[in-house]
Amino acid sequence: MEIIDTWGPWLRHVLELAATLAFTLSGVMVAARSRLDAVGVYAVAFVAAFGGGTLRDLLLDQRPFFWVRHVEYLWGVLALTTAAMLFMRQRHFEPTEKIIQLPDALGLGLFAAVGVDVASAAGMPALVAVLMGVVTPVFGGVLRDIVCNEIPTAFRDHRPYALCAFLGGWVYLGMEALGAPEWATLSGTVAITAGLRILALWRDWRLPLWQVH
């Protein structure tokens, strides 16, 4: 069990890298749908992958940024973007909106878990920690969609998105309060957040629209 207990910080790294790569993929796909040029595809991949985490580090005053501490993340996103572009062109792969939602939902869960984890480790109050878990994935996706000149998914499809991260954040804090080890808390948050989002898409759950009458 002792070995598993020290998994925590290491697991956070793995999850953050996975989140970064998932959002890179979603960025490449959205850029491909928007018919951007090659430089535009890299730009979208970068803002999707690093936008949310950078805002989180700014708001939590965590320096240096995670992509300065781990320059290999930057190279990883460069390499994955290049590989994904070449693969998609060779296979004539046309990403549909459905396929894009998969890496997007995965990245949502991963970034939400890492976001709450970083904020909680920095000693933030509960509500601030949960909001960091919401901001980290949502901001990257919003930047990605704005650069592609689309209305952000988070605001357009009326199925729960930020809400999944919000609920996942409280699950994290609940498990932490109950004394669960960090690896369980982290993976539980990823599973619940991404699972809720996928369920919402599959079951077509819709948030109530504002209606005055």
Added chain:
Amino acid sequence: MEIIDTWGPWLRHVLELAATLAFTLSGVMVAARSRLDAVGVYAVAFVAAFGGGTLRDLLLDQRPFFWVRHVEYLWGVLALTTAAMLFMRQRHFEPTEKIIQLPDALGLGLFAAVGVDVASAAGMPALVAVLMGVVTPVFGGVLRDIVCNEIPTAFRDHRPYALCAFLGGWVYLGMEALGAPEWATLSGTVAITAGLRILALWRDWRLPLWQVH
């Protein structure tokens, strides 16, 4: 008089809270007009209420952020947004553009005064302090309108908006230089900034448009 002299810091708090709540209300109303879903309404209320002050704290390197020091602000915005949504649905209250302008003008004056005050207390040069008084209210409103997918009011209606905050900022610095107590400086700036904006709306003052010929 001694009692009144120590009002300064306390008054800044009250004004900041009032500004946050005024912009929350304007956010809920703009979101209602844009027919966002429930999560969208909260998102708009939050960016409107906290966007400008966060940018100000970032630019002035003031940490922790005001909403980390005062988590009750976050809860307050959550509660007011919920209450406003329920009230507006129950009363079938349809916010017109005119009604939205009232909390918006009030928030403009309040955030302008607090912005100059914080920057001035941080020892910024005069022009930087005045620009902080402009940036604090304007940025929150711009974010609010962008999230609602509207052209920001600050750019669209050609009636003075940022200009009122700019003039109010110089009034603040002038009163401070003349040795006026903080409570008078703060409330004078609020009154002049919000008053100018309301006058501009009421009298339909218009800024000169760019015309080449």
Added chain:
Amino acid sequence: MEIIDTWGPWLRHVLELAATLAFTLSGVMVAARSRLDAVGVYAVAFVAAFGGGTLRDLLLDQRPFFWVRHVEYLWGVLALTTAAMLFMRQRHFEPTEKIIQLPDALGLGLFAAVGVDVASAAGMPALVAVLMGVVTPVFGGVLRDIVCNEIPTAFRDHRPYALCAFLGGWVYLGMEALGAPEWATLSGTVAITAGLRILALWRDWRLPLWQVH
């Protein structure tokens, strides 16, 4: 030679001021084309001139910001914007897209050189330094175009823009590694970045668009 060797820091200042003024001019021209009101013109000039450098300083954790250390930059932009507006109105000067591209290309080269230089002096890894040289000019231009409600030039015209700054950044690091003095490295980067951009416009080089079939 000793005199020339101490040119480095001084030259960086001159280049940064020149970059700020070049982007101010491009901002005024884009704002004029968009028929903004007078306050809008100032707003666009300010975000164009200071947006990129502020993001760079934020990401590199350089405080105080360059416009707090040098308040004369703020006054300079105020003065140049006023002068340019008066001049353009008096001469009935209607800026064409072609003319706007000139200060824009110049600012691109200048901000790219200063960006890499600042990041490199702050001890950043190579890829981070190069990306700072890309972000500094691109972000200011993107903000400028967003405020004017246009699709950013960097994404719209499919001619190399960010790519020129990216290549210029590697030239900087290459010359630095070869032991070239700072003045040569800086001016070489400006010349290559701005030169590439102007060549790209003149020769109508186009980036490959994403094409699946």
